[in-house]
Amino acid sequence: QVQLVESGGGVVQPGRSLSLSCAASGFTFSDYGIHWVRQAPGKGLQWVASISNRGHNKHYADSVKGRFTISRDNSKNTVYLQMNSLRDEDTAVYHCSKEVFPLFGGDAFDTWGQGTTVTVSS
């Protein structure tokens, strides 16, 4: 079945880096845009970043622009989120999600991973 599994979360000090992975299965990975969405404790859902099916187009929320980098390896069916200069406010559960329709142009997300928890704390 269609599945996304995140990994790489953990506890990290402010200013340090962390890299998240999102492993996909059950669909033609190279056909779909992938997004990262996070949920801080007690808060709602916040879109973080997105990458097109071939990796040529990337977009970021203003709050992470210049600090986070999204990338993908279609040979490994995996999307990555490199997070640098982490701040307390980056503490959240990070979900990766798949667009409903192939190609890339902004879409709803029909498959989500369970999420991986990132805690930024000294």
Added chain:
Amino acid sequence: ETVMTQSPATLSVSPGYRATLSCRASQSVGSNLAWYQHKPGQAPRLLIYGASTRATGIPARFSGSGSGTEFTLTISTLQSEDFAVYYCQQYHNWPPITFGQGTRLEIK
């Protein structure tokens, strides 16, 4: 940025009754509006996309309507498993993709 505003923040309804949730966009999003159900510790679940199209496997008691700036999610006959937080999301004016703040649907 398109701001999505959901109302009410909390809705108390008894099982078997109808629930109506609202979502308003600060500018037109056409029909590029989705609804999600989210339970603690679980992945969000897509219910509706394109403002009114039910996602695969979603029961018919869930329906979406609206276009432009005003949208509604209706759950016709509430089941026990429907009590959760619901989010609307616009994907018309992006980046950024934006979500509403959520409506908590609780048992009355």
